[in-house]
Amino acid sequence: MIDLHSHILPGLDDGAQSESESIEIARFLTDYGFTHMMATPHFSKSFFEIQADTVNKGVATLQENLNLQAIQLKIIPGNEVYFDSIIDENGGLASFHFIDQNQKWVLLELPFHRFNFMLFDHIQYQLSRREIGILLAHPERYENLLDDYKLVKKIANQGVLFQINLGSLVGEYGRTSQKFAEKLLSDDYVFGVGTDVHQITTLQKNLPQALTRLKKMIGDKKIASMMQNAFQTFKFE
Numbered sequence: 001m002i003d004l005h006s007h008i009l010p011g012l013d014d015g016a017q018s019e020s021e022s023i024e025i026a027r028f029l030t031d032y033g034f035t036h037m038m039a040t041p042h043f044s045k046s047f048f049e050i051q052a053d054t055v056n057k058g059v060a061t062l063q064e065n066l067n068l069q070a071i072q073l074k075i076i077p078g079n080e081v082y083f084d085s086i087i088d089e090n091g092g093l094a095s096f097h098f099i100d101q102n103q104k105w106v107l108l109e110l111p112f113h114r115f116n117f118m119l120f121d122h123i124q125y126q127l128s129r130r131e132i133g134i135l136l137a138h139p140e141r142y143e144n145l146l147d148d149y150k151l152v153k154k155i156a157n158q159g160v161l162f163q164i165n166l167g168s169l170v171g172e173y174g175r176t177s178q179k180f181a182e183k184l185l186s187d188d189y190v191f192g193v194g195t196d197v198h199q200i201t202t203l204q205k206n207l208p209q210a211l212t213r214l215k216k217m218i219g220d221k222k223i224a225s226m227m228q229n230a231f232q233t234f235k236f237e
């Protein structure tokens with residue numbers, strides 16, 4: 001299985017705070033069947049702006065440590081890019097890390113609270129003219145989408161992919177997000193899942209039940225095809 005969204009790299013953003021916590025997270029995930037994990041620290045001009053070269057260094061160090069401890073988890077470099085930070089002040093792409101080998105997909109984060117959705121349309125246009133696709137991080141957490149399912153359908157039809165957080169399936173972000181994540185799953189709008197892990201404690205609390213819930217909702221076969229799809233789309237090894 002692949003985790004499409006995590007803050008496992010230590011000491012970079014508000015995620016794992018030490019190398020030992022990162023290793024604990026990795027070990028826990030492998031215990032639950034994960035073989036790959038995308039490391040997606042925040043890239044935001046007003047929050048944490050963890051640039052691509054820093055991500056690459058962090059991944060190399062963590063991977064080395066995992067290998068030394070014989071933890072079988074492949075870490076793939078990426079970023080969770082805040083929507084207002086994708087384009088730099090010169091109108092070019094900012095120095096974030098794509099989530100795929102061909103540099104064609106970005107994991108995008110939107111404001112949780114209602115905002116002018118024209119800004120999303122603008123970003124989408126900027127990216128699509130560069131032939132870059134959007135994997136939208138946790139759509140179940142955005143007011144704009146929670147309030148307007150037509151908008152979900154619209155952007156899905158435009159090719160935006162959805163990554164839900166596993167914790168959402170057990171109410172980590174409240175009942176509304178849980179219901180919404182379940183609806184996206186049953187309507188087959190979910191491209192893939194992520195832990196969005198920041199701390200080991202939350203992961204330990206929610207992951208086991210969340211995976212049980214996911215299996216119950218869509219079954220092993222569908223989960224397997226979801227994973228295969230991610231590998232094909234992002235060209236992971």
Ligand SMILES: [Fe+2]
Pocket residue numbers: 005006007080137196
């Ligand atoms: Fe995140």
